Amino acid sequence: MSVAEDTLEKTSSQRDGSAVPTLVVENLKTHFFTRAGAVKAVDDVSFSVKAGEILGLAGESGSGKSITGFSVLGLIDPPGRIVSGAIRFNGEDLVTASPERLQDLRGNRIAMIFQDPMMTLNPVLRVDTQMIEAIQAHRKMDRKAARQRAYDALEMVGIPSPGERLNAYPHQLSGGMRQRVAIAIAFLNEPDLIIADEPTTALDVTIQAQILHEAQALCRRTGTAMIWITHDLAVVAGLADRIAVMYAGRIVETGQTDEVIDHPLHPYSVGLLGSVPSANKRGDRLNQIPGMTPSLIGLPSGCAFKARCPRADDHCDATPEVIEEMPGREIRCHHPHRQEAGA
Amino acid sequence: MSEFMIRRLLQSAIVILAMSAIVFFGVNVVGDPVDMLINPEADQADIEATIRALGLDRPIGEQYLFFLKGIWVGDFGKSFIFGQPALQLILQRMPATMELAFAALFLSIVIGIPLGLFAGLRPESNVSKGIMAGSIMGFSLPTFWVGLMMIIIFAVELGWLPSTGRGDTATFLGMTSSLFTLDGLSHVCLPAFNLALLKISLVVRLTRAGTREAVHQDYIKFARAKGLSSRRIVGVHLLKNILIPVVTVIGLEFGSLIAFSVVTETIFAWPGMGKLLIESILVLDRPVIVAYLMIIVALFVLINLVVDIVYSLLDPRVRLKDQGA
Numbered sequence: 077m078s079v080a081e082d083t084l085e086k087t088s089s090q091r092d093g094s095a096v097p098t099l100v101v102e103n104l105k106t107h108f109f110t111r112a113g114a115v116k117a118v119d120d121v122s123f124s125v126k127a128g129e130i131l132g133l134a135g136e137s138g139s140g141k142s143i144t145g146f147s148v149l150g151l152i153d154p155p156g157r158i159v160s161g162a163i164r165f166n167g168e169d170l171v172t173a174s175p176e177r178l179q180d181l182r183g184n185r186i187a188m189i190f191q192d193p194m195m196t197l198n199p200v201l202r203v204d205t206q207m208i209e210a211i212q213a214h215r216k217m218d219r220k221a222a223r224q225r226a227y228d229a230l231e232m233v234g235i236p237s238p239g240e241r242l243n244a245y246p247h248q249l250s251g252g253m254r255q256r257v258a259i260a261i262a263f264l265n266e267p268d269l270i271i272a273d274e275p276t277t278a279l280d281v282t283i284q285a286q287i288l289h290e291a292q293a294l295c296r297r298t299g300t301a302m303i304w305i306t307h308d309l310a311v312v313a314g315l316a317d318r319i320a321v322m323y324a325g326r327i328v329e330t331g332q333t334d335e336v337i338d339h340p341l342h343p344y345s346v347g348l349l350g351s352v353p354s355a356n357k358r359g360d361r362l363n364q365i366p367g368m369t370p371s372l373i374g375l376p377s378g379c380a381f382k383a384r385c386p387r388a389d390d391h392c393d394a395t396p397e398v399i400e401e402m403p404g405r406e407i408r409c410h411h412p413h414r415q416e417a418g419a
Numbered sequence: 420m421s422e423f424m425i426r427r428l429l430q431s432a433i434v435i436l437a438m439s440a441i442v443f444f445g446v447n448v449v450g451d452p453v454d455m456l457i458n459p460e461a462d463q464a465d466i467e468a469t470i471r472a473l474g475l476d477r478p479i480g481e482q483y484l485f486f487l488k489g490i491w492v493g494d495f496g497k498s499f500i501f502g503q504p505a506l507q508l509i510l511q512r513m514p515a516t517m518e519l520a521f522a523a524l525f526l527s528i529v530i531g532i533p534l535g536l537f538a539g540l541r542p543e544s545n546v547s548k549g550i551m552a553g554s555i556m557g558f559s560l561p562t563f564w565v566g567l568m569m570i571i572i573f574a575v576e577l578g579w580l581p582s583t584g585r586g587d588t589a590t591f592l593g594m595t596s597s598l599f600t601l602d603g604l605s606h607v608c609l610p611a612f613n614l615a616l617l618k619i620s621l622v623v624r625l626t627r628a629g630t631r632e633a634v635h636q637d638y639i640k641f642a643r644a645k646g647l648s649s650r651r652i653v654g655v656h657l658l659k660n661i662l663i664p665v666v667t668v669i670g671l672e673f674g675s676l677i678a679f680s681v682v683t684e685t686i687f688a689w690p691g692m693g694k695l696l697i698e699s700i701l702v703l704d705r706p707v708i709v710a711y712l713m714i715i716v717a718l719f720v721l722i723n724l725v726v727d728i729v730y731s732l733l734d735p736r737v738r739l740k741d742q743g744a
Contacts, residue, residue, distance in 0.1 A: 179648070181646070182645065182646035183645035183647070184646050187644070188641075190637055190640070190644075195637035196641040198642065199638070199660070200659045213645060213651070245735040245736070258641070
């Protein structure tokens, strides 16, 4: 795939990251084999993330963005499995890696932050227990040193009086506080990659902004690569370096954040951006994308978006291939909104 | 916490008072003990004298008040048969019943929880399906029949284990129990397993249901994402959560273990309170029946209280509410 190489060339001079991207996903297919048929949750997805870079993975519910994240961690449970493709993490293929190797990488080199902070921390274990075990699972460190490390991590994510919070049970903390704890846990072992699965969706807007800011600053400082999964383009607009838009298990558009936000090429991206409420559209009706996300069982052949697309025609019955529109800019569409066409 | 305790104690007192009325009047309806007790050849004067001696000539209401007054000072009256205080008779038999109940409780935990965990973690495997089928049998087969079958197989046919009695006892830490001798342990095996069967099935099903629910929770997936070993995930993260309902139910069921030991004790000739109750019912020994029932009621009330306290210790969310109150 050329994504990795191109973006690498473009930005390796800007960042002092290693020559190899932290994560390269190539033609990943993760399917769920249910009684009703195979659900192609992730279908031929390719992308890459470099050290210190934040990739925004955007899409509606059910577009396969979370499953992509879980595939990288090796946390796909039956009836789902990775059917084909490669996930190369620092050059090592994770699809063929042993379960022991994956367990060793999880929480250590690759960490994950979940969507709902109310559900991710174990309700009957104290915060310090849940942090210390995450350290001791991966390195020999006595309890006292591990606790100190947990303390530092809480301080780093901006939690006031970390000592008290360590002794607290999750239910004694607010949602924002719990999500900070989850973020602190993710950073505990200084991972190379963090997958954040809509971590701010369940929080108030003010807390959301703080957490976005902190996550961004931490990535820049530690050189951690991050995949920020979200359904809200407004969130990733200010956060991510690059955006990949997913629809029905496929990435339909990738590019630098400002390019995708200012000049979306794929009709789906155009629709998604048009449906974001903003101050300069006050009083107007919000645009909607007509129809609903298609069922991933028995998806019709051709472009998955054709039934909802204003530009669809007979060409769209053939599955569009990935076109490299510009360096670092890729789309899967027969009729993109090209700039010369006045989109 | 203290307000909670006072309220609970008051509720308990009301429950015990209500039960005393039901038990006392209920037993009076069952039959007249005089017919059973007195020699059929005795003359009318002898009969009158006996009735007076037992206090049965008084109006029923007065008898009840007299009975309540007795309870207040721990006197449940004397057994018509043994001539000993009823309470003393029951307390003498209590250790035997308690050791049977504890042995059954122990079995239901050490057998029920692992089997339930396995069935919950691997719901599709044939072993799990076997466990669940077995638990349905445990629920459905009547205790007395299973007890008889166990005697036929293990005591009569195979001759591995004794079928009756309590065996040798030994004293350890001031408690005299058959659990402290090998012979006693061999005697307790069959009756304890018989008594535990229903509870094992219950614990298996509860543990499995809890496990099935918990494995899909985010905190388990998050624990996996932290790279924890599956041993720690199951042993700490999962078990601590599912143990909350399991402990509650096991605790509440402990009362019924004692109460249901009546059947098991009768089949295995176990010299406990249950066997005494059956014998007392057969001869209408009212004071013993009433005293037994009152003790069981008190035990249930006490167990409920203890379970509430243990529950709040296990679940930190409950603990906080208590502190706030």
